Amino acid sequence: MAEREIAAILVCTEPEVRYFTGFHTLFWQSPTRPWFTVIPAAGKPIAVIPSIGEATMSETWIDDVRTWSSPRPDDDGVTLLAECVREVAPEGGIGLPMGPETHVRMPLRDIDRLRSILGGFVDATDVIRGLRMVKSEREIDKHRHICGVVSDAFDELPELLSTGMTERQAFAACRAEILRQGADDVPYLVGTTGAGGIGDVIRRPSDRRIDDGDMLIFDTGSTFDGYFSDFDRNFAFTSAGSGARDAYRAVWEATEAGLEAVRPGAAASEVFKAMNEVLKANGSLGNYIGRMGHGLGMQVTEWPSLMAADSTVIEANMVLTLEPALLWEPGKAMVHEENLVVRADGPELLSRRAAPELPVI
Secondary structure, three states, X not given: OOOOOOOEXXXXXXXXXXXXXXXXXXXXXOOOOOOEEXXXXXXXXXXXXXXXXXXXXXXOOOOEEEEEOOOOOOOOOHHHHHHHHHHHOOOOOEEEOOOOOOOOOOOHHHHHHHHHHHXXXXXXXXXXXXXXXXXXXXXXXXXXXXXXXXXXXXXXXXXXOOOOOEHHHHHHHHHHHHHHHXXXXXXXXEEEEEEOOEOXXXXXXXXXXOOOOEEEEXXXXXXXXXXXXXXXXXXXXXXXXXXXXXXXXXXXXXXXXHHHHOOOOOEHHHHHHHHHHHHHHOOOOOOOOOOOEEEOOOOOOXXXXXXXXXXXXXXXXXXXXXXXXXXXXXXXXXXXXXXXXXXXXXXXXXXXXXXXXXXXX
């Protein structure tokens, strides 16, 4: 912040407020109230929040908690927030994350009003990004725990799933098993089934019944103490065609290439290229997902993106996903994903490595 001449940074999204304060609540599910944290260049953060959150925020390490009674549509914290920012940054230089993987969680008319009072913002994405991309060992422990929980749940699925079930029943069984194994929540569970292959890999489940020869993918972002896992597993029912088996093996080998490429000092684009070369050698019809992995943390997707255009340099203690996707026939895709933490000598897997051959239930 000193190098950038930023006197204070304003954050207002759940992961950023939680990162700097430790304020962890599901109350963010309600869009009614805005929540703010001001991070001065010197001294501890200041919470500017609705009074309903004062007791929980006071249990964190934050000493200065300023509140107003919300909702108050005519002035929902704007004046109080502006006073706080002026106090710690009287000369301006106010940072706000503005770049990719960030957003502003307050009404547009309120952010316009705040701009008019304070005189505008400078983009502080790089400051926040640099902090959150590299994890502490305590953060990594949380990722390791939830990845172990989900790995255990995936190992149980062959005993819980069968032909004749609907997609909804299969997804409910998967979600229940992840929770039974010890996850706090399963906020993200997507995937689909398909005859001989998978098409849309992010669809919600339907009442379609699973039949012999079907393929199934589960991709879940599950949480423990606010930190995510994000990896998938693929299954076939009764039998699998050679095309599906070959596609599965191709994305598994592409993941191996990604694991070889992940090192401190490598660029995100280099990891992408290593995986993409394997996919192209196996007849890829194109990268329709847009990237082949990403950062992981308090959000299910964070910086960086493993794609050709991302030159981010990989650092030790980054938590990443590897997610090669192969479109092996029109309308048929195979996606594989693992989670890892980057160490000085290479990757440490956090998810339990998938089987090298397509599992058949």
